[in-house]
Amino acid sequence: MKITIIGTGYVGLVTGACLAEIGHDVFCLDVDPRKIEILNNGGVPIHEPGLQEIIKRTRSARRIQFSTDIEASVAHGDVQFIAVGTPPDEDGSADLQYVLEAARNIGRMMNGFKVIVDKSTVPVGTAQRVRAVIDEELAKRGLADNGQYGFSVVSNPEFLKEGAAVDDFMRPDRIVIGIDEDEAGERARELMKRLYAPFNRNHERTLYMDVRSAEFTKYAANAMLATRISFMNEMSNLADRVGADIESVRRGIGSDPRIGYHFLYAGCGYGGSCFPKDVQALIRTASEIGQNLRILEAVEQVNDDQKDVLVQKITARLGDDLRGHTFAVWGLAFKPNTDDMREAPSRRVIAELLRRGASVRAYDPVALTEAQRVFAMDLQDAPDQLARLTFTSTQDETLTGADALVVVTEWKEFKSPDFVYLKSVLKSPLIFDGRNLYEPETMAELGIDYHSIGRPYAQPSELPANGPGHA
Known part of the structure; x- marks a missing residue:
């Protein structure tokens, strides 16, 4: 044909x-x-x-x-x-x-x-x-x-x-x-x-x-998936406060065949070209005929708030004023296996770190060119902040002399780094993990001060007993 x-x-x-x-x-x-x-x-x-x-x-x-x-x-x-x-x-x-x-x-x-x-x-x-x-x-x-x-x-x-x-x-x-x-x-x-x-x-x-039902099906599917993500992120924030482990909770509820495991991972928010705009468009369609989609309005708000969670953990640990601090950021695209930067959580995280006076060295396996274009546009009115943002050609280049590592996108190559090397080049063994790639107990045994999403803080063995609590 x-x-x-x-x-x-x-x-x-x-x-x-x-x-x-x-x-x-x-x-x-x-x-x-x-x-x-x-x-x-x-x-x-x-x-x-x-x-x-x-x-x-x-x-x-x-x-x-x-x-x-x-x-x-x-x-x-x-x-x-x-x-x-x-x-x-x-x-x-x-x-x-x-x-x-x-x-x-x-x-x-x-x-x-x-x-x-x-x-x-x-x-x-x-x-x-x-x-x-x-x-x-x-x-x-x-x-x-x-x-x-x-x-x-x-x-x-x-x-x-x-x-x-x-x-x-x-x-x-x-x-x-x-x-x-x-x-x-x-x-x-x-x-x-x-x-x-x-x-x-x-x-x-x-x-x-019929045609209208087909048009509606696409929006309903994306709205459902976005809802699952925001639900788990809301649960992860509660888990933080009550001392539960959201990963254990995920396995517990995902084993129910009525729920399943897909789109139940807590993190630092969803992005991309589909979920954000489709949720907004469905809300707008409803409002035009006088209906409020209260669940989807909450989904959108939860996701917007979730993009700030990593920086909140960083400031709880290091203080609101981040001048003099340098952060290594792994992952820029909104998800792995793409160079798509649309609505990517990394844009919010990096912008807020820069606004608070920090310097950032960032790496992504495929999105570097697109990220450079996007951040040049995002920060065109803040040249002093843009000057403190550097893109590196390897993930290791981000680490040397950095005060902490921030993981934003769950690329496979980030899942099993050399933690001994990582500790040797960071100024302090400090990781903020927005995708829950590592196990808190393992990080504690390695002497790494590790902060993740919705999981209890494990006291690193090389830190004093009165060291920082879970942020």
């Missing part, structure tokens, strides 16, 4: 590459010539494990192409995936200008029946707005009542985890398709069935439903 992907961001690029991998003829469009140049030169503008290899393979087989030519993209695909960004607007609602502009271009240039697929995460009712825009453009061309130029708007939300997106696409838990029950919808259903046939050979994974 001939497929067009509009937008070569995270969702569009993974979708296009994976559809090309299973044999479809894919045309990827982007209005950013820089992205297209990178892709046509064999590069990939985002970090996602396995993606570059697929793109290289499918380009060699001539099953995928990248272009800025809008007219060619509309002419190419019987199915047109809209996978452009939907950033949060000032009021928290999803900004649909790029989605609607993509739809408008399709209406201006389509020359036969098309299935337009909303792959971007969009609010309930977006398909109706996309349909109205295309109808408007066809009417301008005098083609509104011409059956040859019919179309159907389908909702096909993505359920991709950054860092595991290729595997998620190629081995989906479910494929949600929202489709109209009319003649055009029936044609669209057949095309979508052919498109996803390779994923349904062992068992049927496709869930068909």
